[in-house]
Amino acid sequence: MAKPAIITHPESLKNPAGPSEYSKHPVNTSLTKEAKIALYTKMARIRHFEQRCIRIYQQGKIGGFLHLYVGQEAVAAGTISLLGKHDHIITGYRDHGHGLMVGMSMKECMAELTGKVTGCSKGKGGSMHYFAPDKNYWGGHGIVGGQAPLGTGLAYAVKYRGEKGSCFTYMGDGAVNQGAVHEAYNLASLWDLPVVFVVENNGYSMGTSQERSTAHPGCLAKRAEGYNMAWDMINGHDVYEVRAKTAAALKRAHEESKPTVLEIFTYRYFGHSMADPDKTYRDKEEIKEYRDKKDPVLLFEQELLGEKVLTPELVESINTAAMEEADAAAVFADESPEPTFSDITKHIYWEEDNRSKKSTSSGTIIFE
Amino acid sequence: MPIISYREALRAAMRDELKRDENVVIMGEEVAQFNGAYKITEGLLKEFGPKRVVDTPISEAGFIGLGIGASMLGIRPVMELMFWSFSYVAFDQIVNNAGNIRYMSGGLINCPIVIRGPANGGTNVGATHSHTPEAILASHPGIKVVCPATPYDAKGLLKAAIRDNDPVYVMENTILYNDKGEVPDEDYIVPIGVADIKRVGTDLTIVAHGRAVITSLKAAEILEKEHGVSVEVVDLRSIRPLDEETILASVRKTHRALLVEENKPFCGVDAQVAYLIQARAFDELDAPIGRVSSIDAPQIYSKKLEDLQLPYPARVVEAALKVLA
Ligand SMILES: Cc1ncc(C[n+]2csc(CCOP(=O)(O)OP(=O)(O)O)c2C)c(N)n1
Ligand SMILES: [Mg+2]
Numbered sequence: 001m002a003k004p005a006i007i008t009h010p011e012s013l014k015n016p017a018g019p020s021e022y023s024k025h026p027v028n029t030s031l032t033k034e035a036k037i038a039l040y041t042k043m044a045r046i047r048h049f050e051q052r053c054i055r056i057y058q059q060g061k062i063g064g065f066l067h068l069y070v071g072q073e074a075v076a077a078g079t080i081s082l083l084g085k086h087d088h089i090i091t092g093y094r095d096h097g098h099g100l101m102v103g104m105s106m107k108e109c110m111a112e113l114t115g116k117v118t119g120c121s122k123g124k125g126g127s128m129h130y131f132a133p134d135k136n137y138w139g140g141h142g143i144v145g146g147q148a149p150l151g152t153g154l155a156y157a158v159k160y161r162g163e164k165g166s167c168f169t170y171m172g173d174g175a176v177n178q179g180a181v182h183e184a185y186n187l188a189s190l191w192d193l194p195v196v197f198v199v200e201n202n203g204y205s206m207g208t209s210q211e212r213s214t215a216h217p218g219c220l221a222k223r224a225e226g227y228n229m230a231w232d233m234i235n236g237h238d239v240y241e242v243r244a245k246t247a248a249a250l251k252r253a254h255e256e257s258k259p260t261v262l263e264i265f266t267y268r269y270f271g272h273s274m275a276d277p278d279k280t281y282r283d284k285e286e287i288k289e290y291r292d293k294k295d296p297v298l299l300f301e302q303e304l305l306g307e308k309v310l311t312p313e314l315v316e317s318i319n320t321a322a323m324e325e326a327d328a329a330a331v332f333a334d335e336s337p338e339p340t341f342s343d344i345t346k347h348i349y350w351e352e353d354n355r356s357k358k359s360t361s362s363g364t365i366i367f368e
Numbered sequence: 369m370p371i372i373s374y375r376e377a378l379r380a381a382m383r384d385e386l387k388r389d390e391n392v393v394i395m396g397e398e399v400a401q402f403n404g405a406y407k408i409t410e411g412l413l414k415e416f417g418p419k420r421v422v423d424t425p426i427s428e429a430g431f432i433g434l435g436i437g438a439s440m441l442g443i444r445p446v447m448e449l450m451f452w453s454f455s456y457v458a459f460d461q462i463v464n465n466a467g468n469i470r471y472m473s474g475g476l477i478n479c480p481i482v483i484r485g486p487a488n489g490g491t492n493v494g495a496t497h498s499h500t501p502e503a504i505l506a507s508h509p510g511i512k513v514v515c516p517a518t519p520y521d522a523k524g525l526l527k528a529a530i531r532d533n534d535p536v537y538v539m540e541n542t543i544l545y546n547d548k549g550e551v552p553d554e555d556y557i558v559p560i561g562v563a564d565i566k567r568v569g570t571d572l573t574i575v576a577h578g579r580a581v582i583t584s585l586k587a588a589e590i591l592e593k594e595h596g597v598s599v600e601v602v603d604l605r606s607i608r609p610l611d612e613e614t615i616l617a618s619v620r621k622t623h624r625a626l627l628v629e630e631n632k633p634f635c636g637v638d639a640q641v642a643y644l645i646q647a648r649a650f651d652e653l654d655a656p657i658g659r660v661s662s663i664d665a666p667q668i669y670s671k672k673l674e675d676l677q678l679p680y681p682a683r684v685v686e687a688a689l690k691v692l693a
Contacts, residue, residue, distance in 0.1 A: 090437075122474030131473035138440060139473070146460050149430050153437020160393070160419070160443055167437075180460065183430025190425065347475035348509045350533035360532040361512065363561025363609035367640070 020303055025244035027082065036309045037318075039081055039239065043073040043297045045322045046097045049106050052326035053096075053113060057274050061334070062113045066127050069097035071269040074296035075200050076101045078242025079168060079264075082250055086158055086165025088136045090151040092172060093128030094200075094268075095140040102135040106329035116336035123339045124347065144205075145171060145178025148197070152184040155195040159257055166194040166253035174205020174213055176220050185261070189227040194253035196246070197224075199263045200236070206272045207281040221263035229259050236266035237294040240303065267294065369550040377519035377551045378408050378484075378540065381526035382446060384555060386416050389444060392530060395422045395435060396448030396485075405450045406486065406545055428458035432483065436466045436535075439481040446530055452487035452539055453499040466535040467510035482529045484538035487515075488579060489630060489667045490678050491542055498667035500630055502539050502577075503637045506608035512536040513607040514560055517581035519549035521605055524558025532560060541579045561609030565618070569600035572688055573618040575641055576628040577604040580679055584628050587684035595685075597692060607637055612644055619649045624691050626658040628679050633661040658691035660684055 022028060031039070050068045057066050069076070076097035080089060091098050099109055104120055112119030113127050120130050121140075130140040138154060141147035151169025158165040175181055176199055188195040199220050203210050214220060224231035230252060234245045242264060249260035267290040271278035304310040345366050351359050352366075372380070385392045398405045400413040400423040413421040424431040428449065435445035449455055455462055466479045489498035506513040512534055516522040522540065529536035566581055567588050576584040581603040588599035602618050604611065619625050625645055627638035642657050663677045 088441075120474070121472055121476070124474045125472040129472040131469075131476050133440070133473070133476050138437075138477070139469070141465075143460055143464055146433070146465060149433020149461060150437035150440070150465060152430070153434035153439070154441055155437075156434055157438040157441035157443045160438070161441075180429045180433060183427040184433070186425060186427060187430050187434055347471050347473075349512075350470065350478040350480075353475060354533070359559075360528045360557060361534075361560035361606075361609055363563075363606060363611040365512075365561065365609035366509065367610075 019306060020238050020240040022238065022240035022244040023303065023307070025240065027243050027247040028240045033309050036304055037314070039077060040300055040304055040310065041318050041322070042101060043077045043239065043300060044319055045106070045325065046073045046076070046100050047297050048319065048322040048326045049100060049109065049329070050096060052330055053110070054270070054274070056110070056113065056330055056333070062127065063115060064126055065093070066113070066274040067094040067272065068268065068270045069094055071290065071296070072200060072202060072236065072266045073097055074239040074242050074300065075198070075236045075264045075266050078239040079198060079246045082243060082246055083168065086163040087250070088138060088154045088158065088165065088167040090138040090147045090154060090167060091140065091170035092144065092147060092175065093140070093142050094172070095128065095130045098170065099130040099132065099137060099140070102132055102137045104130065104132050104135065104137070106325050107332045110329035110333040111336045114333040114336075115338065116333055117339040117343065118332070118336040122343070122347070145175040145181045147171070148175070148178070148181040148184035152188050152193055152195050155188065155193040156191065159193060164254050166196055166250060168196045168198055170198045170200060172205060173199060173201040173203065173210045173220060174208065176223065177214060185224065185227045185229065188259035189229045192257045193259055194257045195259040196249045196253055197259065197261045199261065200266055201263050202266045202268045204268070204272065204281065206276070209281065219263055221261045224261035229261055231261040231263070234262055234264045236264035237296045237299055239296060239300050369552055371548050372519055372551050373545065374519045374522050374547045374549070375406065375408055375545040377523035378526055379410065379412070380551070381523045381530070382409065382412060383415070385446070385527060385530040386412070386420055391442060392444045392446060393420055393422060394446050394448070395424055395431060397424055397426055397450050399423060399448050404448070406542060409448065428454050429461055432458040433461035433465060435481050436461055436479055439479045440469070440477050444480050444482070444530060446482045446484065449483060449485035451497050452485050452501055453497050455483070455501060456499070462505070463508050463511070467508045470534070471510055478533050479535045480533045481535050482526070482538060483535070484526065485540060486542040487539035488541040488543060489662060490579070490674060492669065492671045492674060494669040495666035500539070502607050503631055503635060505537055506637065510535070512560055512609065513539065514605060515539045515578040515607060516605060517544065517578055517603055519547065519551045521558050521564070523551050524556055525560065525605065528557040528560050531557065536560065539578065544579055544582070547582070558605065561606045561611055563611035563614040564603045564605055565600060565614070566603045567599065567601040569598040569622065571598045571622055572624045572626060572692055573600050573602060573622045574626045574628055574684070574688070575602045575604065575615055575638070577607060577637065578630060580628045580630050583679050583681055584684055586681040587688065590681060590685050591688055595689065597688070599688065604637070610640070615641060615644065616649050619645055620652045623652055623654040625653070626660065626684070626688050626691050628660045628684055630662055630678055632664050633659065634664065636661050655691050655693070658687045660687045
C-alpha cells in the first residue's frame with residue numbers, strides 16, 4: 001500500500017507574512033516576468049470584479065445569492081495557473097474566481113449575474129452556475145458537495161480517453177461532511193483517478209466555524225488517509241506556495257493517475273453571501289487581521305515589488321485597468337437584453353434543441 | 369424471428385451498443401464479475417473486458433455522479449441500479465446534476481447518460497425495494513423516462529436511450545425479465561416518446577405502461593371473452609416524452625378511457641394522462657375516466673396481499689366494466 005504523502009505541519013501556516021519561502025520553487029522560478037505579472041493581474045481582476053459586484057448587488061440588479069471570492073483569490077489563481085489542455089475544473093457556488101481564471105470574460109460573468117441573455121449561461125444559471133466547457137470549466141454547482149462525484153467522473157473520462165490530464169474538484173470546508181464527497185474520495189482512490197480535490201478552507205460554512213462543523217484530527221485533508229490518498233495543506237494566502245504544492249498533486253495526477261486532497265487555508269472577507277449580515281459568528285478584528293496581514297493579492301504584490309517584477313506604476317495601471325474592465329462589464333450587463341419568454345423552454349433537452357432525422361425521441365416533452 | 373427473453377433483449381442492446389460505440393461503458397454494482405444481480409449483463413465482462421464493464425462499490429451517489437461527470441465529457445455510461453429504489457440515495461445526482469446542467473449552462477453541456485434497472489413491486493421484498501419512481505423522475509424537465517413492457521421494446525428502447533444525448537432513465541421490471549417475445553437480431557431502435565397500440569379495440573381504451581400493460585392485455589382478453597367488449601390497449605412505453613397524440617386518437621375512437629399503472633395513485637403518471645384527456649378530448653368522453661393503481665400504502669411484504677395491492681386482471685376488468693356502464 002502506498003504511503004500517503006504528509007508534507008506540511010500546520011504551524012508553518014501561522015508564520016507571519018514575509019517573502020515567500022516558495023519563491024525559489026522551480027514552478028515559480030520558471031515563471032517569466034510576464035507570467036508573474038499576468039498572474040498578479042488575474043488576481044487583481046478577480047478582486048475588482050467581485051468588488052464591482054457588490055455595488056451592482058446593492059443597486060438591486062443581482063438576484064438571489066451572491067457569494068464573493070474576495071480574500072480567496074490565491075487559491076483559484078495559484079492552482080489554475082498550473083493547468084493545461086487536459087486539466088478540468090469544477091467547483092461549488094463560489095465560482096467567479098475560477099471562471100475568471102480559466103479565461104471567462106468579465107462581461108459574460110457580470111451579465112450572468114444580472115440574468116441577461118449575454119451571460120455565460122444565457123441568464124439561466126446565475127451567480128452559482130457559471131459554465132465554460134470550452135475552457136474545461138464545468139461549473140458552478142449550487143448543492144454543497146454535489147460536484148465532487150462529477151469531478152471524479154470528469155477525471156474518469158480523462159483517464160478513459162488516455163489523456164494526461166486531471167480534474168480539479170473544489171469544495172468548501174463545510175462540504176467535506178457531505179456523503180457524496182466521501183463517496184467520490186473512495187472512488188477516486190479505488191480507481192486511481194487523476195482528481196485533485198481542493199478543500200478551500202475559509203474557516204466557515206455560512207455561520208458555522210470549521211471547529212463547530214467537523215470532527216477531525218487537526219486538519220480536514222487528513223481524512224484522505226482513510227481512503228489511502230495523498231494529501232497536503234497549503235497556506236492559501238501565498239500564491240507561490242499554492243503553486244508549489246499544487247504542482248506535486250498535479251504531477252501525481254498526470255504521471256501516476258492518482259488523486260490528492262489539498263486543503264488550502266484561506267479566508268473570505270465578506271459574508272457567506274450578500275444575504276449574510278456577518279454579525280453573529282466572527283468578530284471584525286479577525287477579518288481585519290486577515291485583511292491587514294494575509295491579504296493574498298497584497299502579499300503577492302509585495303513579493304513582486306521585492307523581485308522588481310512590479311513597479312508601483314505598474315501596480316497602479318494594472319489595478320486601474322481591472323477596475324475599468326469591471327466598470328465596462330457592469331455597463332455591458334446593464335445594457336444587455338433579457339432572455340425572451342420563449343427562452344424559458346430552450347436548452348432543456350439536447351434532442352429538442354438539435355432536431356434531425358436521426359433524433360432518438362419524439363412526442364410531447366414540454367408540458368402545458 | 370428469434371424468440372428471446374426480456375433479459376436477453378436488454379443484454380443484446382448493450383452488446384450491440386458496446387460494439388458500435390467505444391465510448392459506451394457499462395457500470396454498476398455486480399455488473400461485471402458477478403454477471404449482474406439479475407444476470408442482465410451476463411457475459412459482457414468476458415466479451416468486452418474490465419475497461420468497458422465496470423463493477424462499482426455500493427455507492428450510488430458516487431458512481432452515478434461519476435457517470436454523469438464522465439458523460440459531460442462524451443463518455444456514454446450505462447449505469448445499472450440494482451433497484452430503482454436505490455436511486456433515492458443518489459437523488460441529487462440524478463435530478464439536480466443530470467437533469468439541470470444543460471439548462472443551467474444555457475445549453476453548453478449535455479449528459480448522455482443512461483440509468484437502468486428494475487422499478488417494480490410484486491416481488492415480496494417489502495417497501496424499501498419496491499418503488500416505482502417513473503412519475504417522480506418524469507416530473508423533472510431535462511430528464512427522459514421509459515418503461516418497456518416487452519422484450520422487443522426493451523431492446524429497442526435501451527438502444528435508443530444509449531444513443532440519445534440526454535439523460536434517459538430506463539425502468540424495467542424483474543417480473544418481466546423472463547418473459548419471451550420476438551426480437552429481431554438486427555439493429556433497430558424504438559424511438560423514445562412513441563406509444564404502441566398493443567391491442568386494437570373499439571369500445572374502451574386502456575392506457576398503461578410497464579407490467580401494467582401485460583396485466584391490461586390479460587384483462588382485455590377476459591373482457592372480450594366474458595363480456596363481449598372490444599378493448600384497445602395503449603402502451604405508453606415512454607413516460608417523458610409522452611405520446612399524447614396516440615392516447616388522444618384512441619380515446620376519440622373508443623370514447624372511454626381506463627388508466628392502469630403500478631404506481632400509487634397520488635401524482636402517478638396517470639394523473640397527467642387523465643388531465644390530458646379531459647383537456648383535449650373532453651367532448652369525446654362518454655363516461656368519466658377510470659383509474660387503477662396500486663393500493664395507496666407503502667408496498668406490503670405479505671405476498672398474498674401484495675398481489676392484491678398491485679393492479680391484477682380481475683381488478684382491471686371490474687374497473688373497465690364501471691367505465692363501460
Ligand atoms: C446540500 C446543501 N445544503 C445546504 C446548502 C446551503 N448552503 C450553501 S453554502 C453553505 C455553506 C457551505 O460552506 P463551505 O462548504 O465551507 O463553503 P464556503 O461557502 O465557505 O465557500 C450552505 C449551508 C446547500 N447549498 N446545499
Ligand atoms: Mg467555508
